Amino acid sequence: MQLSETVEWGIHACLALAMIPEGTRIPAKALAEYHGIKPSYFAKAMQKLVAAGIVKSIEGRAGGLRLTKCASDISVLEIVLALEESKTFFQCREIRQQGPCAAKSKYYSKPCNIAHLMHKADAAWRHVLAQTSLNELCTSARAEPIPGVNEATQKWLTESGALRGL
Amino acid sequence: MQLSETVEWGIHACLALAMIPEGTRIPAKALAEYHGIKPSYFAKAMQKLVAAGIVKSIEGRAGGLRLTKCASDISVLEIVLALEESKTFFQCREIRQQGPCAAKSKYYSKPCNIAHLMHKADAAWRHVLAQTSLNELCTSARAEPIPGVNEATQKWLTESGALRGL
DNA sequence: GTCGGGCTACTCGGATATTGGCTGTCCGAGTCTGACTGG
DNA sequence: CCAGTCAGACTCGGACAGCCAATATCCGAGTAGCCCGAC
Numbered sequence: 001m002q003l004s005e006t007v008e009w010g011i012h013a014c015l016a017l018a019m020i021p022e023g024t025r026i027p028a029k030a031l032a033e034y035h036g037i038k039p040s041y042f043a044k045a046m047q048k049l050v051a052a053g054i055v056k057s058i059e060g061r062a063g064g065l066r067l068t069k070c071a072s073d074i075s076v077l078e079i080v081l082a083l084e085e086s087k088t089f090f091q092c093r094e095i096r097q098q099g100p101c102a103a104k105s106k107y108y109s110k111p112c113n114i115a116h117l118m119h120k121a122d123a124a125w126r127h128v129l130a131q132t133s134l135n136e137l138c139t140s141a142r143a144e145p146i147p148g149v150n151e152a153t154q155k156w157l158t159e160s161g162a163l164r165g166l
Numbered sequence: 167m168q169l170s171e172t173v174e175w176g177i178h179a180c181l182a183l184a185m186i187p188e189g190t191r192i193p194a195k196a197l198a199e200y201h202g203i204k205p206s207y208f209a210k211a212m213q214k215l216v217a218a219g220i221v222k223s224i225e226g227r228a229g230g231l232r233l234t235k236c237a238s239d240i241s242v243l244e245i246v247l248a249l250e251e252s253k254t255f256f257q258c259r260e261i262r263q264q265g266p267c268a269a270k271s272k273y274y275s276k277p278c279n280i281a282h283l284m285h286k287a288d289a290a291w292r293h294v295l296a297q298t299s300l301n302e303l304c305t306s307a308r309a310e311p312i313p314g315v316n317e318a319t320q321k322w323l324t325e326s327g328a329l330r331g332l
Numbered sequence: 333g334t335c336g337g338g339c340t341a342c343t344c345g346g347a348t349a350t351t352g353g354c355t356g357t358c359c360g361a362g363t364c365t366g367a368c369t370g371g
Numbered sequence: 372c373c374a375g376t377c378a379g380a381c382t383c384g385g386a387c388a389g390c391c392a393a394t395a396t397c398c399g400a401g402t403a404g405c406c407c408g409a410c
Binding site: 193194195209210212213216224225226227228229230231302 | 343345
């Protein structure tokens with residue numbers, strides 16, 4: 001039970017994409033460099049976000065990545081599910097149907113109570129992430145800025161030429 | 167993000183141990199056979215439960231496993247955490263402190279808002295599992311019995327000699 | 333008949349291979365930019 | 372001066388290795404029951 005490292009990358013990346021002006025884009029390589037991540041593997045995470053329809057990729061020389069929709073319409077759960085392989089954190093293997101004392105499978109129409117409980121727990125954490133939009137993360141991040149980071153970021157964006165389509 | 171298969175085994179095993187009379191015990195091998203699980207690896211899961219203090223192992227010829235305490239005093243969360251390696255499902259790697267625009271580490275005393283949200287989600291599913299005791303699973307299982315399973319189990323327990331210390 | 337000792341069989345526990353999936357890397361296809369050339 | 376064309380470089384996307392942890396297995400240490408013999 002451990003979220004993939006790419007989930008953290010994806011959320012940070014989406015947060016960064018939500019911060020830049022409308023219509024602009026940043027190449028995946030620059031986005032990785034900004035976060036101090038190896039670009040090769042980071043690109044794979046971005047591909048998943050593109051496949052999920054959260055991020056749009058612009059090809060070509062001045063291409064890059066941007067969000068497909070408004071940050072307030074993207075929940076954190078979307079990002080997590082896009083990057084995680086297994087959609088549910090518990091998978092019932094129906095071991096109650098195994099062993100010498102099990103009945104015929106036709107008697108097991110209802111899910112077992114263990115699976116039921118686990119899915120309830122599953123729904124609980126999903127609910128928390130589904131209720132939080134990317135925009136809320138933005139505002140809370142802006143509310144408590146780290147000294148100097150915003151300035152450094154602005155400077156880096158312009159000097160490195162990472163921001164496209166301004 | 168996927169719970170280990172041993173978690174499911176452990177909960178089913180504890181459920182079975184909660185069903186047998188006070189003071190009795192069942193060998194791990196028999197418990198595995200009853201659930202149709204390969205005994206070798208199942209034993210490792212039981213070892214973890216012993217290490218966590220949930221299950222007591224009786225050595226010797228007529229040995230076996232039994233719960234250390236009343237089923238109503240054991241939460242499902244205890245069992246899950248005993249069997250899972252990673253205690254939290256999200257681990258913040260502090261990538262905000264990496265990259266060219268990061269500030270000195272002394273400015274990052276507070277956890278980042280992403281980690282904060284994730285830990286909130288983490289607490290949510292833990293809460294569900296912490297609120298449910300093993301005894302509740304027992305009663306709900308007894309409330310909707312699968313036809314013939316209880317009888318077959320009783321018969322198997324006596325005939326195989328798995329139940330010790332009656 | 334009873335008690336003690338030794339043996340046996342069975343249990344748990346840890347040390348040891350194996351496999352699957354996450355991590356990491358690379359190169360090719362496609363496309364937009366920009367310059368150059370001709371009108 | 373302007374439009375069309377072409378080369379170039381940069382982007383994403385998917386195909387290809389490496390490594391760690393979960394899975395699977397085995398054998399040894401230890402202990403409780405049971406049998407046997409002596410008293």
